[in-house]
Amino acid sequence: MSTSERRGRETATIETAQTGIADGRGMAPASASPAEMAQAAQEKAQVREVIEQKAGGGVSLVAEGVNAWYGSTHAIKDVSMTFRANEVTALIGPSGCGKSTFLRCLNRMHEVLAGARVEGKILIDGQDIYGKGVDSVRVRRHIGMVFQKPNPFPMMSIYDNVIAGLKLNGIRKRKSEMDETVEHSLRGAALWNEVKDKLKESGASLSGGQQQRLCIARTIAVEPEVVLMDEPCSALDPISTYKIEELIGELKQKYTIAIVTHNMQQASRVADWTSFMLAGDAGYGQLVEYGRTEQIFTQPQDKRTEDYITGRFG
Amino acid sequence: MQGQMTAPSIPGARPRLSLEASDGQARRRKIVNGIMTTLIGAAALLGVSILGIILGYIIVKGAPALNLDFFTKAPPALGEAGGGVAPAIRGSLLIVGLASLVGIPVGLGAGIYLAEFGRGRFADTVRFIADLMTGLPSIAIGAVAWALLVKRGIGTYNAIAGSVALAIIMIPIITRTTEEILKLVPNNLREASLALGTPRWKTIVSVVLPVARSGILTGVILSVARVSGETAPLLLTVLGNSFASNNLRGPMAALPLEIYQYATKSPFADSFTKAWGASLVLIIIIGLLSLSVRLAARLGGPQARR
Numbered sequence A: 001m002s003t004s005e006r007r008g009r010e011t012a013t014i015e016t017a018q019t020g021i022a023d024g025r026g027m028a029p030a031s032a033s034p035a036e037m038a039q040a041a042q043e044k045a046q047v048r049e050v051i052e053q054k055a056g057g058g059v060s061l062v063a064e065g066v067n068a069w070y071g072s073t074h075a076i077k078d079v080s081m082t083f084r085a086n087e088v089t090a091l092i093g094p095s096g097c098g099k100s101t102f103l104r105c106l107n108r109m110h111e112v113l114a115g116a117r118v119e120g121k122i123l124i125d126g127q128d129i130y131g132k133g134v135d136s137v138r139v140r141r142h143i144g145m146v147f148q149k150p151n152p153f154p155m156m157s158i159y160d161n162v163i164a165g166l167k168l169n170g171i172r173k174r175k176s177e178m179d180e181t182v183e184h185s186l187r188g189a190a191l192w193n194e195v196k197d198k199l200k201e202s203g204a205s206l207s208g209g210q211q212q213r214l215c216i217a218r219t220i221a222v223e224p225e226v227v228l229m230d231e232p233c234s235a236l237d238p239i240s241t242y243k244i245e246e247l248i249g250e251l252k253q254k255y256t257i258a259i260v261t262h263n264m265q266q267a268s269r270v271a272d273w274t275s276f277m278l279a280g281d282a283g284y285g286q287l288v289e290y291g292r293t294e295q296i297f298t299q300p301q302d303k304r305t306e307d308y309i310t311g312r313f314g
Numbered sequence B: 001m002q003g004q005m006t007a008p009s010i011p012g013a014r015p016r017l018s019l020e021a022s023d024g025q026a027r028r029r030k031i032v033n034g035i036m037t038t039l040i041g042a043a044a045l046l047g048v049s050i051l052g053i054i055l056g057y058i059i060v061k062g063a064p065a066l067n068l069d070f071f072t073k074a075p076p077a078l079g080e081a082g083g084g085v086a087p088a089i090r091g092s093l094l095i096v097g098l099a100s101l102v103g104i105p106v107g108l109g110a111g112i113y114l115a116e117f118g119r120g121r122f123a124d125t126v127r128f129i130a131d132l133m134t135g136l137p138s139i140a141i142g143a144v145a146w147a148l149l150v151k152r153g154i155g156t157y158n159a160i161a162g163s164v165a166l167a168i169i170m171i172p173i174i175t176r177t178t179e180e181i182l183k184l185v186p187n188n189l190r191e192a193s194l195a196l197g198t199p200r201w202k203t204i205v206s207v208v209l210p211v212a213r214s215g216i217l218t219g220v221i222l223s224v225a226r227v228s229g230e231t232a233p234l235l236l237t238v239l240g241n242s243f244a245s246n247n248l249r250g251p252m253a254a255l256p257l258e259i260y261q262y263a264t265k266s267p268f269a270d271s272f273t274k275a276w277g278a279s280l281v282l283i284i285i286i287g288l289l290s291l292s293v294r295l296a297a298r299l300g301g302p303q304a305r306r
């Protein structure tokens, strides 16, 4: 595929993005050939089809009085909020306010670090993930995570990356079923068309945006109920960002999604709910305000939220 | 045109950016850079040529000793021509093989433990002991093996004691290289795996180790090569033997011992040639081992591309 052709197809995707979740915001519509637009539309239809096939939907996640420490550093204090089933919740706030820390508490990834500690309750579908006898490994199978920096497994092919979660979890399937899962997950991550002819190549051979979608494919291949994303687009170009935002809009039909972002336009585009966090003078991060995205961005109740979203600090 | 050549003289205009290496500082930097590059190149050349000279010397001196008999026959009586080092080859393979059987798993296990779980007092102690052991003279380790396994234990010079001594030399080398290599594996790969709901041990086995595989193998091969040439601990434990023996509880021949014997205990020219020949055989064995392990690793593993 030539560069100009590729550029054309990507432009077409922007346009679909604009008619979709990115409705009328920001970029001007670019011209694309009917064939290219058809292809983009087809890709989108594939994503939707794959997601609709998922058994079961997202479930709600409720944080109650969550505190987290790094050694003796109190990083977040008494954060309580709800991630509603099949909706997107954005976490915004200035750097260092504990967004990543909080997100990592939600699937018990915080405790992986040396000296890290969590207190409080996090209920998934009513069950506390920090409850007695709960297995952190099990929790993470239900609550998947996409990281800020794309991190495909470098020694695995694209194919193996997608089914890594299944293989690592010892789930055995026949070759044909594996093939199906791979195609399914890659379609669901809007990556299939770009990689279907090079599934045996290394996952590290993809572009940053493709790698991030590969990581999303890898996450949805294990069919979690909740997907946590920590600034998934911060290392990506606008086109890849639009692809992923569009994808989030589709994924929420069957997944509960929490996304950390520094990009307030992104929060307003993808999120149904938004919460604003801030680290006060005491050093620890706290929840300042939580509400419907429109409300947070148009009628913030707290002065600090207003200052932040209008760019007066942070 | 002229405006481009001379700096603009309009008041308040920015002076022309200096990009050429015209001033003293830039020239000095260039010279220093040249000197450093030359020095590094010279050091590399020196290292490689010394290695080449040693290797070439051993080949020139040792090649005349090599023939079929040298690989298949036992040594003749002292001073007689003919015969070979077959028992020593077999003995070396047995002793080093047994040492590897114990040393590699223990060394790898300890290295993985230190890198993946090693926090706190216990881990620090293990690390400290490993460092200490790497610095221990091999003859001291041989002496301990002699005291415990030759003098007491089995009661006679024996191959097991030699293998134990070699294993003790291997373990800290493998432990420390494995730990250092594993620490280089980016943490985000571990997190990616854990976040998929993969247990810790499975993450280590299936994600961390494959990424670090070639580095770990290098450490293992280095340690095997190192102990293959160890002489002092074997002198104190295995002693040597003119006959082929599979008895691990008795004295056994080994290549370094053979080299030592031929080079120091005999006035005959033929013996010196045999010492060189045995050295060459030792080098060939280590070379083949290293090559085959690397080949196997490349064929056996997934197509890593980094």
Ligand SMILES: Nc1ncnc2c1ncn2[C@@H]1O[C@H](COP(=O)(O)OP(=O)(O)OP(=O)(O)O)[C@@H](O)[C@H]1O
Binding pocket: A070, A073, A075, A093, A094, A095, A096, A097, A098, A099, A100, A101, A102, A113, A285
């Ligand atoms: N591994 C760590 N060890 C010690 N302290 C940490 C660690 N990670 C984060 N912190 C501290 O915890 C606080 C919250 O960090 P966190 O990474 O959650 O912020 P964030 O809101 O995600 O910031 P950013 O937007 O820059 O990603 C910060 O003060 C930070 O210094």
Ligand SMILES: [Mg+2]
Binding pocket: A099, A100, A101, A230
């Ligand atoms: Mg962060």
